[in-house]
Amino acid sequence: MEKMQCTCGHINPPGTVLCEACGRSLTEKEQNSKLVDMRYEGTARRSQTYNKSIVDKIWNFFSSVKVGVSIIVALLVAAAIGTILPQEQYVTVPVRTDATIEAYYSDVYGSIGKVYYFLGFNDLYNSFWFIILVGMLAISLIIASLDRFVPLYRSLKNQRVLRHQSFMNKQRIYAEGPADADSMQKAEAKLKELKYKVSTDKNGLLAEKGRFSRWGPYVNHIGLIIFLFGVMLRMMPGFYVDETLWLREGETRAIPEAPGYTLENKGFEVENYTGEDGEEKFGEALDRVGTVAKNYQTDVVLYQKPEDALPGETNLEKVKEYPIRVNQPLKFDGYAVYQMDFKEDELKTMTFALTNKETEESLGNLTIDLINPEKEYTLDGGSVVKLLGYYPDFSGFEDGEPQTKTPLPNNPGFLIEMTTPETPQGETSFITIQNTVEPFGDNDYKLAFQSVETRDVSGLTIRKDRTLPILGLGGLIFMIGVAQGMYFNHRRFWIQQQADGGIILAGHTNKNWFGLKKDLDQVKEYASLPAYTDQQEEIEKLEKEEAELTP
Amino acid sequence: MSLTDISSNLLYVAFISYLIATFVFGGAVKGNKAGTFKSEKRWGTIAFAITVFGFLANLGYFFTRWGATGHAPLSNMFEFTTAFGMTLVGGFIVIYALYKTPVIGMIVLPVALLIIAFASMFPSEVSPLIPALQSNWLAIHVSTVVIAEGILAISAAAGLVFLLKEVDMTKKSKQRFWLEAIMYSLVLVIGFVVASTYFTATGYEAEFTYVDKEGVDAAITYKMPPIFGMNEYTQMTEGTLTPFVETPAVVNASKLTTVAWSLIFGTILYWIIRLIARKRIAALLKPFVKNVNLQLMDEIGYRAIIIGFPVFTLGALIFAMIWAQIAWSRFWGWDPKEVWALVTWLFYAAYLHLRLGKGWQGKKSAWLGVAGFAIIMFNLVAVNLIIAGLHSYA
Ligand code: HEM
Numbered sequence: 001m002e003k004m005q006c007t008c009g010h011i012n013p014p015g016t017v018l019c020e021a022c023g024r025s026l027t028e029k030e031q032n033s034k035l036v037d038m039r040y041e042g043t044a045r046r047s048q049t050y051n052k053s054i055v056d057k058i059w060n061f062f063s064s065v066k067v068g069v070s071i072i073v074a075l076l077v078a079a080a081i082g083t084i085l086p087q088e089q090y091v092t093v094p095v096r097t098d099a100t101i102e103a104y105y106s107d108v109y110g111s112i113g114k115v116y117y118f119l120g121f122n123d124l125y126n127s128f129w130f131i132i133l134v135g136m137l138a139i140s141l142i143i144a145s146l147d148r149f150v151p152l153y154r155s156l157k158n159q160r161v162l163r164h165q166s167f168m169n170k171q172r173i174y175a176e177g178p179a180d181a182d183s184m185q186k187a188e189a190k191l192k193e194l195k196y197k198v199s200t201d202k203n204g205l206l207a208e209k210g211r212f213s214r215w216g217p218y219v220n221h222i223g224l225i226i227f228l229f230g231v232m233l234r235m236m237p238g239f240y241v242d243e244t245l246w247l248r249e250g251e252t253r254a255i256p257e258a259p260g261y262t263l264e265n266k267g268f269e270v271e272n273y274t275g276e277d278g279e280e281k282f283g284e285a286l287d288r289v290g291t292v293a294k295n296y297q298t299d300v301v302l303y304q305k306p307e308d309a310l311p312g313e314t315n316l317e318k319v320k321e322y323p324i325r326v327n328q329p330l331k332f333d334g335y336a337v338y339q340m341d342f343k344e345d346e347l348k349t350m351t352f353a354l355t356n357k358e359t360e361e362s363l364g365n366l367t368i369d370l371i372n373p374e375k376e377y378t379l380d381g382g383s384v385v386k387l388l389g390y391y392p393d394f395s396g397f398e399d400g401e402p403q404t405k406t407p408l409p410n411n412p413g414f415l416i417e418m419t420t421p422e423t424p425q426g427e428t429s430f431i432t433i434q435n436t437v438e439p440f441g442d443n444d445y446k447l448a449f450q451s452v453e454t455r456d457v458s459g460l461t462i463r464k465d466r467t468l469p470i471l472g473l474g475g476l477i478f479m480i481g482v483a484q485g486m487y488f489n490h491r492r493f494w495i496q497q498q499a500d501g502g503i504i505l506a507g508h509t510n511k512n513w514f515g516l517k518k519d520l521d522q523v524k525e526y527a528s529l530p531a532y533t534d535q536q537e538e539i540e541k542l543e544k545e546e547a548e549l550t551p
Numbered sequence: 552m553s554l555t556d557i558s559s560n561l562l563y564v565a566f567i568s569y570l571i572a573t574f575v576f577g578g579a580v581k582g583n584k585a586g587t588f589k590s591e592k593r594w595g596t597i598a599f600a601i602t603v604f605g606f607l608a609n610l611g612y613f614f615t616r617w618g619a620t621g622h623a624p625l626s627n628m629f630e631f632t633t634a635f636g637m638t639l640v641g642g643f644i645v646i647y648a649l650y651k652t653p654v655i656g657m658i659v660l661p662v663a664l665l666i667i668a669f670a671s672m673f674p675s676e677v678s679p680l681i682p683a684l685q686s687n688w689l690a691i692h693v694s695t696v697v698i699a700e701g702i703l704a705i706s707a708a709a710g711l712v713f714l715l716k717e718v719d720m721t722k723k724s725k726q727r728f729w730l731e732a733i734m735y736s737l738v739l740v741i742g743f744v745v746a747s748t749y750f751t752a753t754g755y756e757a758e759f760t761y762v763d764k765e766g767v768d769a770a771i772t773y774k775m776p777p778i779f780g781m782n783e784y785t786q787m788t789e790g791t792l793t794p795f796v797e798t799p800a801v802v803n804a805s806k807l808t809t810v811a812w813s814l815i816f817g818t819i820l821y822w823i824i825r826l827i828a829r830k831r832i833a834a835l836l837k838p839f840v841k842n843v844n845l846q847l848m849d850e851i852g853y854r855a856i857i858i859g860f861p862v863f864t865l866g867a868l869i870f871a872m873i874w875a876q877i878a879w880s881r882f883w884g885w886d887p888k889e890v891w892a893l894v895t896w897l898f899y900a901a902y903l904h905l906r907l908g909k910g911w912q913g914k915k916s917a918w919l920g921v922a923g924f925a926i927i928m929f930n931l932v933a934v935n936l937i938i939a940g941l942h943s944y945a
Pocket of ligand 1: 062064071072141148218
């Protein structure tokens with residue numbers, strides 16, 4: 001394509017629609033239309049100019065608003081489909097494998113569930129095609145913005161006051177007619193009063209307001225790109241920590257992924273609304289729904305290994321005490337620890353009495369710590385109970401061997417050997433709650449259950465997210481951009497006094513024509529300008545009448 | 552009178568005011584026989600004054616309830632939906648101040664009435680906050696969302712006025728069908744309100760036990776005669792209706808029954824109106840919109856979205872993410888409620904980009920405005936009552 005010379009002599013870059021200098025229409029199509037297309041000031045956009053190489057074609061594809069809208073709509077539809085059935089992260093199955101999850105969908109939701117799973121919608125938002133769609137959105141944002149921003153910037157920077165008659169009378173708001181001798185001065189004064197920036201040249205003036213709002217879309221798109229970049233970063237190692245820590249009351253443990261830090265659980269509590277002590281107003285609601293939780297809280301102490309600690313040194317410095325509650329995570333050094341889950345009354349210890357089965361006489365008590373059991377318990381009278389095997393979450397026998405489902409003491413099983421002065425050869429027994437098996441025949445002694453101690457376990461989530469500042473910045477820029485583009489408009493008036501003393505006037509705004517007309521009404525009144533027409537309304541009226549005439 | 556009583560009385564005052572204002576607006580736009588606009592202006596102003604009075608009472612309801620409960624009244628279905636009715640009127644007041652269009656009031660106020668009536672069908676007693684909701688972000692996030700939705704909904708009202716004037720009701724067309732479908736769905740809301748009120752007033756209750764989708768035994772009380780039965784149900788109350796159909800475990804047959812009764816009542820009501828008027832409801836409203844300036848309606852529809860979109864972004868995405876990060880440790884979790892906020896946002900983003908092209912102003916734009924409102928209502932009603940019900944979190 002070639003550079004385009006206008007009849008006014010100005011040489012425009014290839015692809016220009018309206019002459020940069022005088023505003024005359026340069027293309028035939030533009031010359032024949034009743035109104036000029038002012039969207040990008042008639043400048044040459046790359047996508048409208050080149051279409052040869054593969055790069056051009058890709059550029060043009062992504063810079064098209066039609067394509068952009070299609071991507072947005074595709075994402076919208078995909079996102080909605082993902083809510084028809086629960087995503088797999090919200091599905092609870094006893095053991096998580098692909099097979100159990102698949103079974104869950106078909107068991108609970110029947111054939112719809114099967115199809116949903118088959119199409120991969122069970123994890124839709126992590127599927128590669130969804131991520132590719134988001135990527136295409138980002139590319140489209142970048143290319144579409146560049147394509148328009150650069151030429152728009154150039155032409156708004158170099159605006160001429162005097163425009164050709166054909167530019168003026170093809171604006172949506174147009175007026176021509178006689179005026180008073182001082183109309184130009186008065187119009188200028190009134191426009192300035194309305195906070196317009198006015199520049200004059202010979203017989204004309206250009207009044208402009210809110211030009212910065214034209215950059216709104218580009219600013220908000222930059223915000224979106226920064227946000228999407230931040231989201232991408234979290235896939236890199238080191239930017240993002242997400243760990244779970246189950247901490248029992250009284251326990252102290254290292255915080256996963258937070259080197260040097262240790263957390264102690266001083267106590268966990270669940271509090272429910274009682275309907276008393278100022279909560280009487282909730283009485284009716286509590287009667288209807290039953291219990292409602294009021295607070296989940298873990299009182300913790302955070303410790304840190306001193307900076308100069310030698311390897312292996314166990315000295316810990318106390319950093320702070322803090323009650324972690326929902327909505328009030330513990331924060332330190334970029335980490336946050338959240339109250340996410342809990343388990344009440346986990347078994348802590350069990351106490352047994354070594355008892356003679358016949359006489360019911362006890363030889364003494366032993367207490368087994370269910371997290372760190374000892375190998376051997378020696379009682380005062382010289383009797384010994386040996387722990388041959390410990391199965392914290394006993395789930396049955398396999399090939400004669402006792403099995404444990406998890407390392408948590410939900411259903412402890414003990415394989416023990418009891419030696420007393422009376423039975424020095426030792427007796428073996430397998431004990432679970434409410435059940436005793438004596439594999440080698442009848443024993444003389446047994447462990448009689450006495451009592452348990454329990455405690456609560458707090459489920460904490462440890463989170464560190466170094467992308468948050470980037471996401472926040474993206475969000476902030478986006479908000480600035482939308483506010484800039486939507487709560488402000490770019491309004492312009494071109495006014496020229498002609499040789500015969502008459503005036504021609506044109507007005508344009510990118511948004512809110514109602515506001516523009518309100519401004520113009522005031523100027524017109526004050527400076528006795530000729531009446532204006534909204535040419536678009538006129539055209540629409542004409543079209544409508546035509547349509548009604550032709551059956 | 553306790554603060555809670557004052558609060559609910561103020562809501563009544565607001566409701567009655569909106570009801571009166573609806574008729575005055577209707578009278579204003581219908582105009583006098585001579586067809587002069589003088590009376591429209593005068594009666595429009597009076598109706599607007601009544602609306603503002605009602606809105607002040609509505610705000611009074613909101614803040615006295617806040618005082619009574621100790622937290623922003625935005626924490627359950629009743630409170631949130633009522634607040635939406637209020638912000639809808641608030642959005643209208645802003646637009647009226649800018650454009651002086653009584654005809655928008657004639658559409659917005661009855662819709663706000665329906666929404667408040669719909670809200671009142673849910674338990675409205677003062678309820679305590681669960682730990683996740685105990686945060687200042689409840690007030691900040693939810694109030695911003697509900698204000699944004701109130702403004703965005705004005706776009707649908709302007710769109711509806713546009714379509715009522717523009718769509719030819721004498722000729723069969725797709726647009727005529729869909730316009731009447733909107734009217735029908737508004738009547739269905741009345742159907743729901745009538746059905747709920749009727750069965751509550753007569754004290755209907757039917758208890759059932761059933762097996763839920765996890766295979767666990769559960770119990771449920773129907774407040775309406777059971778048309779649909781829960782999975783493997785057993786009837787516990789004698790003398791009540793036996794369900795006609797048993798549904799699979801994933802379906803909440805009790806809610807489905809409520810929907811069915813609303814459909815039955817609503818449809819009967821709709822046909823009564825049609826038979827008396829001998830016209831479609833949309834055609835019935837035609838005379839009220841004859842003086843409407845279409846370009847102005849298009850501009851208002853666009854303007855409402857321009858004003859509402861940034862507010863919605865702030866409330867439904869940014870504030871939501873900040874709070875989610877504090878309460879749930881992640882700013883985004885693809886929870887259905889979050890996803891539907893995103894869907895709404897993407898929808899309005901698509902609208903804005905479509906408006907950049909020429910062909911999307913006027914009628915198409917009006918339809919999009921109405922569709923946006925449908926998405927907002929879907930998020931409010933269906934996601935809360937149906938989809939979220941399938942999830943562990945609610
Ligand atoms: C979720 C994604 C997006 C959001 C939230 C968004 C947001 C916006 C907003 C708020 C505007 C201003 C509209 C107005 O003032 O009426 C805008 C303008 C625009 N957007 Fe987007 N956008 C998104 C994606 C895209 C994509 C993918 C494209 C690619 C074609 C695109 C191209 C444009 C263009 C060309 C403009 C007009 C610029 C101008 O008038 O100078 N946008 N966008």
